[in-house]
Amino acid sequence: MSVLSDFATLSHTPGPIRLAGAFIDEFDIVGDMPVDQVPLAIERDRPYFVARPGFYRKLLPLMIGDGGAVHTGGRYLFETRADADAFGRWLTDEFVLDGTHFVQRPWVRNLTGAAFDVIGAHDFKDVHNAQTVVRVERYALDPGHRGELVRNWDAMRDTANASGFASLWLLHADDRNEAAIVSVIDRVAGSADSSRSAPDPASLRALADRDSVGAPIAAHPWAHKTSDRTSWVYTLWFAPTHRPLHIWPNSPPFPGLDPDATEPAQPDAARAAAN
Numbered sequence: 356m357s358v359l360s361d362f363a364t365l366s367h368t369p370g371p372i373r374l375a376g377a378f379i380d381e382f383d384i385v386g387d388m389p390v391d392q393v394p395l396a397i398e399r400d401r402p403y404f405v406a407r408p409g410f411y412r413k414l415l416p417l418m419i420g421d422g423g424a425v426h427t428g429g430r431y432l433f434e435t436r437a438d439a440d441a442f443g444r445w446l447t448d449e450f451v452l453d454g455t456h457f458v459q460r461p462w463v464r465n466l467t468g469a470a471f472d473v474i475g476a477h478d479f480k481d482v483h484n485a486q487t488v489v490r491v492e493r494y495a496l497d498p499g500h501r502g503e504l505v506r507n508w509d510a511m512r513d514t515a516n517a518s519g520f521a522s523l524w525l526l527h528a529d530d531r532n533e534a535a536i537v538s539v540i541d542r543v544a545g546s547a548d549s550s551r552s553a554p555d556p557a558s559l560r561a562l563a564d565r566d567s568v569g570a571p572i573a574a575h576p577w578a579h580k581t582s583d584r585t586s587w588v589y590t591l592w593f594a595p596t597h598r599p600l601h602i603w604p605n606s607p608p609f610p611g612l613d614p615d616a617t618e619p620a621q622p623d624a625a626r627a628a629a630n
Contacts, residue, residue: 367412367483367597372476374411376433377526378442379491379535380468381584384425388462391610393425394590394603396462398612401592401601403450409438410594412482414489414539416586417609419554427589430489430537432476432524439470471526471535474501475508477515478522482591485521485541487555487604488562490585492569494534497577501527504534504572511536511568523568534578536569538562539588554608559585 384393397415404413411432418426433439446468450457458466508525515523515538524537543561563585572578589609591602603611 367478367481367593369478369480372432372473372478372522372524374432374434374476375473376409376436376439377471377473377476377524377535377537378429378431378433378439378468379471379493379526379537380431380443380446380466381426381428382466383464384427384462385464386462390425394606394610394612397590398601399452400457402595403452405592405594405600407433407438407442407445409434410442412594413592414486414588415590415592416489416491416584417589417605418584418586426584426586430491430524432473436470436472443468443470469528469531469533471528471533474504474525474527475512476522476524477512479516479519480521480541482522483599483602484604486539486588486591486602487521487542488540488558488585489588490536490538490562490583492536492538492567492580493582494536494569494572495579495581496532496534498532500575500577501529503575503577507571510571514568518565518568520568534572536567536572538568554587555605559587 388396404410411434414430416427416430420426431439431442433442447458447466457463504525504527511525512523519540520538521541522537522539524535526535526537527533540558540562542555543558567573573580587605587609589603589605590611591604593600601612603609
């Protein structure tokens with residue numbers, strides 16, 4: 356039975372996100388691909404990704420490291436944990452475009468992915484105009500502490516809301532004894548001029564440098580933080596029933612595509628995946 360009877364018509368409006376599955380993947384972009392070609396390369400994947408069973412939303416992060424190294428990936432929500440697990444297997448084992456598996460593309464390196472159950476997720480602001488920076492904190496847990504995560508969710512959600520966050524997700528994978536917190540904010544006031552002609556480090560730092568809403572979890576000896584990444588939201592993808600199909604919150608200055616463009620003809624493989 357579907358988790359939500361009206362899943363296909365969810366509008367991404369503020370409020371609880373009543374979904375059960377999530378997926379986080381990470382990879383590095385390597386080689387000499389010009390940055391203005393990255394959106395086109397990524398956009399070719401979108402019809403296939405959004406056609407996966409249970410797909411609801413993807414935030415595609417962009418982090419530029421020392422020397423111009425580019426790190427990206429995805430922060431996904433799915434209808435069920437089984438959908439998230441299936442997506443992970445498909446991405447690493449099955450997804451082929453132009454005769455090349457995703458993991459064998461010359462510009463993709465160090466791909467990792469993990470599925471999660473959703474303990475709680477909430478949009479505090481309209482996703483269409485408030486998802487600018489995303490932070491992912493991951494924790495290794497000692498076994499048997501899911502209950503503590505559940506009990507902390509309401510306080511974490513209220514803290515995020517009071518802090519002006521756009522979204523917060525609390526995720527858990529009992530099979531790996533792992534938790535993750537996905538927090539999203541809008542551009543901070545006065546951080547960039549109205550033309551958005553330059554990257555916005557102030558908004559990036561505003562989320563990366565603040566105290567984590569996961570502090571109640573991190574204070575326990577059974578939780579050990581393993582990673583903490585803050586990135587610009589390069590693009591958001593939505594299920595094919597949603598309009599707009601995609602949004603580029605930081606374009607400009609980062610290159611993007613027209614979010615109001617007509618949906619291209621859906622590839623046969625993507626249509627098959629949706630059925």
